[in-house]
């Protein structure tokens with residue numbers, strides 16, 4: 178695991194979303210030059226959804242060979258497929274419905290109408306990860322993993338103080354008591370998150386200043402799960418000015 182973590186600050190949420198979208202398009206084109214296939218993990222939340230919309234709206238996205246990308250999610254709300262709460266629905270509406278992706282490569286978590294039991298739904302996603310994994314591994318090599326961060330410091334659906342953040346064996350956990358509604362969720366676990374080559378955390382707003390400051394200052398992962406978001410090659414916090422309020426000056430890389 179690398180300790181290379183960077184903070185890139187943009188003036189506001191719109192310019193942040195546009196900049197992350199542009200960087201994603203450039204980076205994924207590079208990755209697809211190097212590998213036959215890429216695996217990207219998407220996140221819910223308003224900021225990451227704005228990034229997806231900005232990717233859709235960028236003319237440069239026509240240069241991406243979307244068929245060669247598999248899409249996964251870091252977490253999902255365990256609700257009906259048609260619920261507006263579903264992260265996959267938001268991502269489809271913002272981006273996936275508008276680009277030539279291979280439907281078989283969209284790996285959504287099961288909804289309650291597909292699998293009624295939450296633990297079976299978690300096992301189902303673990304199976305999907307396993308089936309896409311190289312020999313001897315339990316999940317694919319994730320090229321880019323997007324994460325949002327909650328005001329409480331949660332990432333995916335790994336919340337401070339709950340059991341999920343301590344899970345080291347399973348690749349997917351069910352969450353029965355999320356402090357943020359809806360209470361039932363499915364989430365990748367920390368070892369899977371930390372296996373990603375690149376983790377891109379995208380955060381905007383004053384309520385993210387404290388979790389970001391704490392994560393960078395070395396808070397305990399159990400108290401501030403975002404502190405555990407460290408990818409193998411690179412971890413970048415893409416943030417707006419408000420979210421950057423408690424970031425030490427020395428960690429801020431120039432970005433505009």
Ligand SMILES: O=C(O)[C@H](O)[C@@H](O)[C@H](O)[C@H](O)COP(=O)(O)O
Nearest residue numbers: 221222223224225325326327333
């Ligand atoms: O758990 C959830 O219900 C949210 O999806 C959450 O994980 C979200 O990603 C962050 O809170 C960031 O949200 P914003 O991007 O809207 O700030």
